[in-house]
Amino acid sequence: MLSLVASPTFGRTALPAEGGGAGAVLRQVLAGGPMTRPAVGLAAGLSPAAVSRHTADLIALGLLRELPPPDGPPRAGRPRLPLGIDTRHHLACGVHIGVPWLTFALLDLRGRVVAHERIPRQGDADEVLRAVRAHLPGFAARRAAGRSLLGVGVVTGGWVDPERGVVVEHGPLGWHDVPVRERLAGVTRLPVHVDGHARALARAELLFGAGREATDLVQLFVGNVVDAAIATGGEVLRGPRSRAGDIGHLPVPGSTEPCLCGRTGCLQATVSDRTLARRAYEQGIVPRPDLDLLIARAAVGDRSALRLFDERLRLIAPAAALLLNVLNPEVLVVSEAGLAVAPELGRTLHAQVLAHSRPEPAPLVAPGSFGLDLLAVAACAGVLDSAYRRPMELRTARAS
Template sequence: MSRQTAGLISLGLLRELPASSLSPRVGRPHVPLDVDTRRHLACGVHIAVPFVTFSVVDLRGQVVAREQRPREGDAMTVLQMIIRHLPGFLARHATGSRVLGLGVVTGGRVDPELGLVVEHEPLDWRDVPVRAVLAAATGLPVHVDGHARALAQAEILFGDPRARRSLLHLFVGNVADAAFATDGSVHIGPNSAAGGIAHLRLADSDAHCRCGRSGCVQATLSERTLLRHAVGEGIISRPDLQDLLAAALGGDRRAVALFRDRLRVVGRLIALLVDMMDPEIVVLTEAATLFLPALRADLFAEISAYSRVCAEPERMVLPSSFGPDVLAVAAGAAVLDAVHRSPHSLLAGLTTPRPAAGAASPRRPATPLTRHGN
């Protein structure tokens, strides 16, 4: 243990805390340890339908910096924009730290092994070689993954400890994606298609889907559908989720009702998935769950009514651990997962980093790691 932790300390991944930070105890002396968030950072890019989010996150998954740019044009136009924006972004927010890699995440079907976005329907992307293009342009190790899976990994690393045993993560935005994990490992599948729920058929929906059928999960639940209804009912004048959230937060009952109706459908979907998988916990990344917490009661009621196994949805179903940071964390999570799994891979090409100027102490409490003194 001591040799391993000494190695991680010399890599700048762990640091020793003053002994006084632990209460005195009987037995061998302990040196408290903490993740060293000062020297290494992960860079992330989250590609969504309306915008691209650039982020810098530390080894605890805390967001250090974030910027957004509108997403415009086809896949290569977006990748070229990312290549132009990254150097300035890293100069502004990561100077003095070692950037461990670039995580790129998006919805739809993503093959992490090939670094390929296989299919993202709302973006109209097919077989986009994201890793090849961005690795060549940036010289950084590039990790590409689906955002539902990346967020599942982030929950396993930083969220409720039950997630390490088994977890279902559901993402509902412009795409609807799921990811599931057991024993700390997120299932990808031979076709990189695990968690693809977009075209599961919902019994009580007749929403027309691009696939030619109707009632598909994504067509029913997507933000596009939600915003189309909101504009159609005259609640908002343009299809913008922030506008609709502002209306709901401002007390517009029609806006609240739209979010509530969608959340009820999400509840029925969760009941279905929970009954199939029986996970320890479910993490839901969805706007109303995050920003209109009063509506969670409707979600729980629907799950209770439809699930055969979920007796206490309020204990089992949690909103994302990352709140409004969720896209920024998702992007960095692909890198952090690689680092936490194989920290010694950092030995390759190690340079001596300088601590970031003014690096803040971690916002979360120190991990309960201790090292036996010799």
């Protein structure tokens, strides 16, 4: 069981300055730390008194810590100890629901994967959520090593409504209107953050990855589901009914792949992991249609495997360029398995996207920051995003 442990401030009325100020301090230290209190105040636009108050609260919560003074000659007066993110006490927990696998993960406050496990995804929505309920407590108890949990994230592809905690539609899984948060709420007695994996990865990129110095970002996710997420002003957009970023049915000229929507040539059907694995099997690159086998071949430099990933990136590029042309972000991040194991494919991505987009100045076109850990990071990203935005509202639970 996971026993509830309230944070020192949970349940009390927040001070007027507490909401945004504490989060601003925490995010600033994440982005620029280690930092002294005066440096935090200057960067965040807060008074010394506000920084002092928020810092004390965040240290008490185990989110910040004072670090040893830097090397150098001693200074007169009280030493200004730098502040850093404290990763010793808390973890974010999450699960990614994919087509072949359920991925369980724990991340620290810097977005680093502490532990992850995966089990086969089997059965319909009821069976899958029962499997999550059965596996999650034991996973957390085994792997958290005494650290408390800040919340539980549940992410998947397709059309997901985070406000209601519902997977509205996931074509490859055959899910419709599945109340994920309601079904899992009792397993941890902690907040359950439900979202689509592209939006979750966009939040992770803004906090820890290629978007750390940006506020306008587009995240393109390519797996068995192909979708996008859009961030502007540092906020990830949902759109009406949480459908922003649905690009899976853009047409691919020349493609005859049948799609679950009833048409042929849709982007998702053409470039999905399942399609790629099937093509690899048909061409004799792998002994069965298994994406993990294809990734392993690409990782050791197999030219045939790399060619298939190269071809997929060329098919993705026009959609990526369309997102650039319409949205004009500072950063376009593409999360795709080939890029994770063969960084040289990034040259193909960059050249092909720019070939289909407007002339310079071009934004940064970057592979996803999290490699093959992207599903583990996505699973926990909503929990960490909430912690950095509203740290004074946190609850924690001890895994036991």
